[in-house]
Amino acid sequence: MTRKLIFGMLFLYVVFVAPARAQEFNWKDYNVSWTTQSKNSAESMPVGGGDIGLNVWVENGELLLYLGKTGAFDENNTLLKLGRIRLQLYPNPFEGQKFRQELQLDKGHIVVTGEHKGVKAEVLVWVDVFSPNVHLEVKANRKIEVEAAYESWRFQDLFPKKKENNANSWKWAPPKPVVTPKDQIEVTANNIVFYHQNQDSTAFDIVVNQQGLAAIKDSLYNPLKKLISGGLVQGRDFVYSGQRSGSYMNTPYRSWILKSKTAKTHHALQVTLHVGQETEQHAWKTALKELAATKPTLVSRKQATESWWKSFWDRSHIVIQPGEKDPNDTAWQVGRNYQLFRFMLACNAYGDYPTKFNGGLFTYDPVSIDSSFNFTPDFRNWGGGTHTAQNQRLVYWPMLKSGDLDMLPAQFKFYQRILKNAEWRSKVYWGHAGASFTEQIENFGLPNPAEYNWKRPKDFDKGLEYNAWLEYEWDTVLEFCMMMLETERYQGADIHTYIPFIESCLRFFDEHYQYRARQRGSKVLDDQGHLVLYPGSSAETYKMAYNSATTIAALQQVTRRMLTLPETLVDPTLKSYLQGFLTRIPPLPLRELNGKTLLAPAQQWARVNNTESPQLYAVYPWGIYGIGKPDLATAINTYKYDPDVLKFRSHVGWKQHNIFAARLGLTEEAKELTVLKLKNADRRFPTFWGPGFDWVPDHNWGGSGMIGLQEMLLQATDDKIYLFPAWPKDWDVDFKLHAPNQTIVEGRLKNGQLLELNVFPKDREAAIVNLLK
Numbered sequence: 198m199t200r201k202l203i204f205g206m207l208f209l210y211v212v213f214v215a216p217a218r219a220q221e222f223n224w225k226d227y228n229v230s231w232t233t234q235s236k237n238s239a240e241s242m243p244v245g246g247g248d249i250g251l252n253v254w255v256e257n258g259e260l261l262l263y264l265g266k267t268g269a270f271d272e273n274n275t276l277l278k279l280g281r282i283r284l285q286l287y288p289n290p291f292e293g294q295k296f297r298q299e300l301q302l303d304k305g306h307i308v309v310t311g312e313h314k315g316v317k318a319e320v321l322v323w324v325d326v327f328s329p330n331v332h333l334e335v336k337a338n339r340k341i342e343v344e345a346a347y348e349s350w351r352f353q354d355l356f357p358k359k360k361e362n363n364a365n366s367w368k369w370a371p372p373k374p375v376v377t378p379k380d381q382i383e384v385t386a387n388n389i390v391f392y393h394q395n396q397d398s399t400a401f402d403i404v405v406n407q408q409g410l411a412a413i414k415d416s417l418y419n420p421l422k423k424l425i426s427g428g429l430v431q432g433r434d435f436v437y438s439g440q441r442s443g444s445y446m447n448t449p450y451r452s453w454i455l456k457s458k459t460a461k462t463h464h465a466l467q468v469t470l471h472v473g474q475e476t477e478q479h480a481w482k483t484a485l486k487e488l489a490a491t492k493p494t495l496v497s498r499k500q501a502t503e504s505w506w507k508s509f510w511d512r513s514h515i516v517i518q519p520g521e522k523d524p525n526d527t528a529w530q531v532g533r534n535y536q537l538f539r540f541m542l543a544c545n546a547y548g549d550y551p552t553k554f555n556g557g558l559f560t561y562d563p564v565s566i567d568s569s570f571n572f573t574p575d576f577r578n579w580g581g582g583t584h585t586a587q588n589q590r591l592v593y594w595p596m597l598k599s600g601d602l603d604m605l606p607a608q609f610k611f612y613q614r615i616l617k618n619a620e621w622r623s624k625v626y627w628g629h630a631g632a633s634f635t636e637q638i639e640n641f642g643l644p645n646p647a648e649y650n651w652k653r654p655k656d657f658d659k660g661l662e663y664n665a666w667l668e669y670e671w672d673t674v675l676e677f678c679m680m681m682l683e684t685e686r687y688q689g690a691d692i693h694t695y696i697p698f699i700e701s702c703l704r705f706f707d708e709h710y711q712y713r714a715r716q717r718g719s720k721v722l723d724d725q726g727h728l729v730l731y732p733g734s735s736a737e738t739y740k741m742a743y744n745s746a747t748t749i750a751a752l753q754q755v756t757r758r759m760l761t762l763p764e765t766l767v768d769p770t771l772k773s774y775l776q777g778f779l780t781r782i783p784p785l786p787l788r789e790l791n792g793k794t795l796l797a798p799a800q801q802w803a804r805v806n807n808t809e810s811p812q813l814y815a816v817y818p819w820g821i822y823g824i825g826k827p828d829l830a831t832a833i834n835t836y837k838y839d840p841d842v843l844k845f846r847s848h849v850g851w852k853q854h855n856i857f858a859a860r861l862g863l864t865e866e867a868k869e870l871t872v873l874k875l876k877n878a879d880r881r882f883p884t885f886w887g888p889g890f891d892w893v894p895d896h897n898w899g900g901s902g903m904i905g906l907q908e909m910l911l912q913a914t915d916d917k918i919y920l921f922p923a924w925p926k927d928w929d930v931d932f933k934l935h936a937p938n939q940t941i942v943e944g945r946l947k948n949g950q951l952l953e954l955n956v957f958p959k960d961r962e963a964a965i966v967n968l969l970k
Contacts, residue, residue: 224510226522227533229882230299234291237446238263238574239565240881242300243558243894244307245544246324246502248607249331249470250558253307253322255298258291260284260309260320263574265558266329267548267607268472269426271393273357273365273375274400274639276553276581278560278574279428279470280391281348281445283452284333286341290318302540305506316341325498326505326546329488331468332495340460346441346452347389347430350573351380357572364576366400366583366639368647372407377575380427382453384437389453390482392427400582404639404646409659410625417618420640421582424474425481429489432466434458446562447571465495472549509543512600515906516931519945528928530883531875535906537884538875538899539599542592546601550640551608554588554851554900555579555892559885566893578892582640584611586673587736587809588851588897593680594818595903597687598911600935605684609695612677615642616698623705626660629712631705632698633660634674636667636737666806669741670734671705675751676818678702682758685766686937696766699759706730706752707778727783733799736811738841741803744783746796747811750819752782785815787831796822796835808845813857817908823860824922825914825966833861848873850889851897855905859923860912862968867909867923874902913937918961920944920951921969940964 234255235241241252241263250265264279271277293313300307306323318337325332335343355377357364362371383390399421405414438456442449457464469489475481517532524530541559545552552558556577563570563577570576579585593608612634619632619642626633637645650663662668678699684690710728711721723729735745756779759767767775786797798812812835815821822832836842836857846854848870855870877883880893887895909923913936920942924930926949933943940961945953951969956962 224303225301227536228299228301229537230297231881232297234258234296234298235881237565238561241559241561242298242307242882243541243544244300244305244322244324245558246305246326246505246546247329248545248548249324249329250541250544251322251324251331252559252561253298253309255291255296255309258285258289260291260322262322262331263561264331264428264468264470265560266426266470266472267545267550267552267558269393270395270421270424270582270640271365271377271426272395272399272421273362273367273377274421274580274582275365275377275575276577277351277393277426279426281450281574282333282430282468283346283348284320284335284466285344285346286318286335286337287344288316288341289313290316290337290341302536303506303510304503305540315339323499323502324544326502328498329470330498331470332499333466333468335464335466337462340462342460343432343435343457343464343466344438344454345430345432345435345456345466346454347382347391348445348450348452349380349382349391350448350450351377351393352382352451354379355573360570361572361576363578364572364581366404366580366645366647368580368645370647370651372403372646372651384453387436387455388429388431389437389455390427390429390485392425392481394478395421395424400639400646401641404641404643404649407646407651408643408649410621410643413621413625417621418614418641420474420614422474423476424472425478426472427485428468428470429485430455430466430468431489432457432464434461434464435466446564448562448573509601513598513933513935514931515910515934517928519929519931521929527872527876530877531872531906532930534875534877534884535903538903539595539601541884541894541899542596542604542896543601545607546604548607549610551589551611552592552896553577553581554585554592554895554897556894557896559894560892566888578888580645583645584638584640586634586636586638586677588891590673590676590680590818591851591853591897591900591904593677593900595900595907597680597683598907598934598936599903600941602684602688602690605680608677609681611640612674613694613698615640616701618642620701622660623709626658627709627712629708630701631703631708632674632701633705633709634671634702635662636670636673637662665740666737668734669732670737671709672745672748672751674702675755678755679751679758679818682755682762683937685762686758687935688939693766696759696762696771699755700771703752703756703759703775703778706748707781722781723783725783726781728781730783735798735802736809736814737807738805738809738811739798739802740806742799742801744786744800745811746786746798747814749783749785750815750821753779753785754819754821756782785821790838793834793838794831795839796831798841805841808847810839810842810845810854810857812839813842816860817853817856817904820860820914823914824862824912824919824968825917829861833863836861836863849898850887850891850895851901853901853904856901856908859905859908862922864909864923864925867905868925868928871902871905871909874898874905907934910934911936911942916964917966918942918964919966919968921946921967924969926969936961938964
């Protein structure tokens with residue numbers, strides 16, 4: 198991270214956060230601590246920073262941690278773990294009964310302490326937010342020796358089969374036998390270098406050929422070519438001492454060991470991780486060594502990291518039942534787990550790739566989740582480099598109200614990098630402009646090959662996924678377009694680099710559905726002058742849809758927002774086009790049921806294929822219906838009486854009925870579903886939810902829970918800020934949240950009474966509507 202960017206973030210903190218007085222809250226109340234060791238990696242604890250996530254646990258007196266970093270994709274587009282570290286102390290303070298492992302949220306690190314036979318020791322595990330370095334600091338009351346082993350299960354070629362390929366791009370349909378080539382491990386007298394270098398042929402090459410784009414291959418963005426992922430283990434006064442072999446949770450591994458030269462009371466180890474596309478190994482190794490350089494000093498790096506975490510926690514919070522810490526109270530758990538999951542998201546604040554919905558950086562050995570999954574720690578269900586927008590959106594929407602806008606660019610950059618590839622799809626397949634983003638795309642912007650389907654009819658449109666769930670599902674990218682626009686509305690962010698992206702996404706629908714109409718007849722618009730959005734899809738649920746509600750709501754709201762921007766962002770030519778396009782977007786479909794008007798998922802559809810409730814997307818995320826909007830009864834009728842909505846209602850995974858209930862002011866329903874969302878997971882770490890429909894820890898489970906809780910507390914509609922639209926009166930709360938127009942709202946509610954309210958800037962107080970009055 199550049200010095201300029203660091204200063205920029207500090208500036209944003211001072212301008213947007215500092216003026217609002219922080220509520221007094223002891224973050225130690227939310228620390229997670231264990232006094233017994235873990236059985237295995239399933240009982241690990243997350244920690245991280247920058248774009249690195251670690252799973253940390255102590256098992257049989259040994260401290261272990263998994264190394265996770267964004268962007269570490271192999272040839273098959275698996276998101277690789279970068280190995281495991283095993284730390285052993287001699288004599289061992291973790292062999293006795295006195296033990297404690299604590300995640301200290303305020304500082305963003307883990308402390309492990311133990312005592313045995315007079316030996317007391319502490320191991321501090323932390324990740325530098327501003328450089329990709331993991332630190333392990335050991336302090337003891339007596340001189341001890343330390344052994345640190347780097348462990349790899351990719352010491353030999355691996356051959357994933359059947360369900361194990363769900364971790365890569367091939368899923369259930371690999372076009373040929375799959376191989377994960379072995380890593381390279383190189384040792385010197387005092388360090389270990391490890392890396393996975395992608396082979397010449399990758400998933401990119403195979404997918405390009407599959408989808409008929411070989412002629413333009415050299416014009417396409419390729420993130421997998423010559424990608425090297427790995428790192429360096431070193432320690433002050435540590436030397437290489439040899440190898441071992443073993444097996445952990447059914448996976449064979451080999452370890453390379455560093456050992457302290459002498460017994461001391463203080464030891465320090467550092468693991469540097471690096472992912473880069475380099476034409477030569479030596480260039481990658483040079484970059485790795487530069488990242489590992491210890492300037493400035495370790496002390497100053499730690500202080501900078503701890504300061505970052507302090508400023509992160511000062512941005513926002515939702516504390517339920519403050520001052521009444523009761524880990525068995527589900528309301529208190531909801532508040533604590535909101536903070537814990539936000540912490541997990543912050544561990545990838547500055548990644549080049551977004552946090553993945555299916556485990557983020559904190560996946561672990563899959564056999565503990567499904568006993569039949571005897572796979573390596575690299576496994577996660579639904580792919581590593583595969584992007585599923587319907588899930589990803591729920592990870593990133595809550596960052597607006599939490600004030601974590603510096604975490605959004607990781608998601609935005611993902612789309613910006615693949616824009617040209619999506620535009621090439623439209624040009625090659627259909628001869629028109631606009632970016633064609635399907636659901637289930639690879640990190641190079643083309644459809645996942647298994648979902649695209651190898652067994653396609655010869656005459657089937659090459660631009661389409663031959664897939665019952667995903668066919669014609671184009672509109673999910675528009676939620677990320679709106680997020681880009683919302684960063685300008687919330688914090689005045691400069692979004693000029695996003696405008697061409699948003700324009701291209703909108704143009705696709707205009708040009709593509711006119712193109713499709715020409716294939717069917719002589720008219721491109723219906724008799725009201727609207728586009729005929731057919732065939733379409735309302736989420737993955739209502740298929741072969743005519744005028745899908747999700748598509749219409751998205752196009753209307755993104756276009757309207759674009760039209761509110763100044764000419765410095767939207768010039769007169771583009772504005773004129775958008776004004777015309779808006780008139781071509783059909784109205785939202787409605788239907789009558791038992792004498793009540795309901796929102797419809799589409800004007801018509803052929804079948805129901807999944808269990809989403811897209812008829813309510815006009816409520817969330819699109820905000821056409823809701824508190825402070827006209828015709829609220831129609832949306833409430835849909836929530837209460839639509840037979841599919843009732844049948845599909847749940848809190849599991851990506852289900853967002855908790856959000857719908859909050860947006861509609863249905864307090865009891867919102868409370869019930871939010872408790873089910875955010876109460877403790879059925880695992881040792883409270884926010885390792887899942888697998889739900891995806892994997893553990895389920896990040897779209899946590900993200901949808903965060904959104905619902907925020908919406909219960911604060912909703913922004915037009916220029917109004919509604920407080921407590923669906924907040925239970927028996928939940929006391931201290932909160933600090935962000936709202937549009939660079940507004941921060943901070944308050945304290947006790948016994949159903951608002952005791953304190955601070956709004957910054959002060960002139961925004963006029964926008965506040967307290968719905969508890």
